[in-house]
Amino acid sequence: MSPKTLYDKIWDAHVAHESDDGTCLLYIDRHLVHEVTSPQAFEGLRMAGRKVRAPEKTIAVPDHNVPTTLERLDGIIENEEGRIQVEALDKNAREFGLHYYPMNDVRQGIVHIVGPEQGWTLPGMTVVCGDSHTATHGAFGALAHGIGTSEVEHVLATQTLIQKKSKNMKVEITGKLRPGVTAKDITLAVIGETGTAGGTGYVIEYCGEAIRDLSMEGRMTVCNMAIEGGARAGLIAPDQKTFDYVQGRPHAPKGGQWETALEWWKTLYSDDDAHWDKIVTLKGEEIEPVVTWGTSPEDVLPISAKVPAPSDFEGGKIDAAARSLDYMGLEPGTPLSEIKIDAVFVGSCTNGRIEDFREVAKILKGRKVADGVRMMIVPGSGLVRAQAEEEGLAEIFEEAGAEWRLPGCSMCLAMNPDQLAEHERCASTSNRNFEGRQGYKGRTHLVSPGMAAAAAVTGKLTDVRELV
């Protein structure tokens, strides 16, 4: 048998039909659904008189639009349109018989946090969701990618997706990370290296010692941002850490099925002599804590650097950089560590897991959020929230003067009232610094959780290593 990559293996195990031109029907094992990108798909099904083919493989949870303040516990969503979307999901989930975690269920949370937490996401699976950050699930060695609403409808109706195979890209992070450097810095550094279109047409497999050393949480952070590098999906081969994380979760296999599953999962790695269409290698020791200065995730620099000038770039990027700097209100040559911030957001499917909150608590413990800075901390799920409270992290946050919220996407995309005001500058653990992403004319600097906490304490972008 010819050597295969991990992607090849998962792909081959899911082709339900292949046409002469290579167009395939890829069978989908898990379909995750949220309230923003699904109403039109369910409406389409109804109009065509179609059913959901595999409701038992379809999981629905509202996350993008839900309020993160306490009044939500009384079932209140102030925003009329947001409420209509959440209600529509409620109705669709019940009518079509999907697995459903309603807004005030303790298991509710950001769809990409709930999937792994509940054991829906397992190695070797195909996972899709009408959301680009579906790549997150790749951390388990699952082929996971975002789809549009028409494709959501297609998967609901047929449990397959029309796909052509992507190319294989290997991203290797060798060696050890230095203290204070995290999964978030890895993933941003990779995008800085490849650019936001560098992964277009590829599925990335992340590997190397620094990746193996990461926890499952960290691996999810890395894969989460594969899409920001343009890739269709990010993958990490499953290993003992993966199996340990999965075992015992509500929807993970049990007993004899666990053994059978494990046997297959252990074959899920790229063969030594597999073919790669592109290889990128970064040295773990050389990665520094990074921040973004512009309005694209590729606008990334070490915290020790200075704001660049448009003339540092080439081609179309010159104008884009000028536009970014204007939008961000930054002067070329300013040290990044001198940029004052107004707000801090910790949360999102990139960094809304327990480990992220522990990192934040380490920095905040015994310190205060700087005067004039507001800090919002939003857990990725109700279970993460409960655990953080149990571990005493929530108390540390509140003592420091941060707001501790209910779970949801929150200020990652600011569809609910959690938004930046005009020109407010935010250190954010989310994944996108696009114009207006966190609020109209809001300014976002992407950072790791530790860096976000450090910024909260000092009131400016700060090298977290100065505070540990």
Place this chain on the structure above:
Amino acid sequence: MEKFEKLSGIAAPMPLVNIDTDMIIPKAFLKTIKRSGLGVNLFDEMRYERDGSEKPDFVLNQPQYRQASILVAGDNFGCGSSREHAPWALKDFGIQAIISTSFADIFFNNCFKNGILPIVLPQDQVDVLMKDAEKGANARIEIDLENQTITASDGESFSFEVDEFKKHCLLNGLDDIGLTMEKAASIDLFEAKSGAERPWV
């Protein structure tokens, strides 16, 4: 879905690189549960002031581009969020084809599902068409999907690549769910086989 065969239209130049789907349709307009009516909010934050008045500099606000049906755009158009609201808004505005050196993957797929043709061309050819688009309403660009050619206003013509299956669906206005359902037997077979091998799924 409407058929896409030939298009002759005005092209609007948008040379900015990395135009993301948040720019194409900001999240404020994702709260709809419909597909229609998003055209007025296309490029909302680039197109309007906060008070709703138009920004005169924005390309689609200029009289010669109000009827544009083609965009010529910078690299990596449509990156970011998977929101299909982006192609819905473009389509609702009247955009039927987009030309760039590269597109983000999900956006690219979403276009085809909505009768929009995204065309990838090398930089030098995009440059020619960008210049053409800058000429305004007098420059019409012609796109022939059947023959996979695109012709600038001065007659210069380029050929482009398009996936056979996607082309077939566009040319015939086909709903691909219907097409896939014709293959239900293969899906049944796969389900039975993989269900036996991987019962935990």
